[in-house]
Amino acid sequence: MNGTDWAHLATNLGVTAATAGVVLLATFAVAVRLGLHRIVDIAWGIAFSAVAVVTWLLSDGHGDDGRRLLVAAATVVWGLRLSAHIARRSHGHGEDPRYTALLDKARGNRTLYALRTVYLGQAALVWLISLPVQAASYSSSPPDLLAFCGIAVWALGVGFEAVGDHQLARFKEDPANRGRIMDRGLWAWTRHPNYFGDSLVWWGLYLIACTAWQPALAVLVSPVLMTLLLTVGSGKRLLEKHMAGRPGYAEYAARTSGFVPLPPKKTAPVRPGGNR
Structure with missing residues (x-):
């Protein structure tokens, strides 16, 4: 059974x-x-x-x-x-x-x-x-369709996080970008691709654990807590507080989604500012 x-x-x-x-x-x-x-x-x-x-x-x-x-x-x-x-x-x-x-x-x-x-x-x-x-x-229970859906969500999260980290690292390596806000690649669609990817990872792992309603309910706290930490806890909130005074960041924030990737809004271009 x-x-x-x-x-x-x-x-x-x-x-x-x-x-x-x-x-x-x-x-x-x-x-x-x-x-x-x-x-x-x-x-x-x-x-x-x-x-x-x-x-x-x-x-x-x-x-x-x-x-x-x-x-x-x-x-x-x-x-x-x-x-x-x-x-x-x-x-x-x-x-x-x-x-x-x-x-x-x-x-x-x-x-x-x-x-x-x-x-x-x-x-x-x-x-x-x-x-x-x-x-x-x-x-x-052996892996079922929901478990493989969980792995797909996990893979999307890991990929999103890794690509976002790589793009930011390459951006910072270029001396021409010193003093500028990263607003390219995934960073044009969300201000926190790494945090968004982290959230997907844990929702994916949660789906793998959903073999019945009892374990699904018992462990729901995990992805909810991780998402809250990333958005209103020590992740996004603290980083944006630290970045708020950087020249150009307000304009970047005005046109870029705060978490879930969305097409960027059309606003004035970013002025040179602090490096992220």
Whole structure:
């Protein structure tokens, strides 16, 4: 009979909570030693990958092998690509202004404040957002049409994110673009192709976990939470706050969709301004 092995899934949830905690605590130790908290962004994708691998190992014999491999591989590919991209992007740079601003709010020990608000908070988010990966691995149902639709959505998200990151990196490499706002390629259709792609990835993984109404309802919090984080949480909102004062950004924002890709509005051309 097809179904979800809830008993073993419950055990998995405890082990993956510890897994996410270990990855983020190790990152915290390295960050303190280096005096650089921005490396936690690199650990984000690694932590998801670690949870996926641990889940794949623990679910052996408790879920359909095809679905287990599908959801684990999709998560690892997304997570490691994201971590590698952030590592390359941040190499040679100092502290991220977001973390400087956050730690400036600390009352008392800044290191303990960072541990509580950044590292333990991100460990909890990794565990919660990864619920579809864990639930899908304990389903006895082989991949069906909905699962393959989920992979299609996931692939579109990874592609959108990777292309957007590549376009921005190429734009910044050209000295002629110094002081200008990136408004080409996917960035002409949405101000955040990478965040939009991230959202699609997790809606795709959610679809893979929708083997029945019970798991579908139980893990719906994952893609909803990720989308909220990307749009009104620490993603889009904070980045746009940081970019708001750059010359030319207001014009760019006026003609470009804030999240979902849409044809750009016809407005006056962007003036030279701050690099994104």
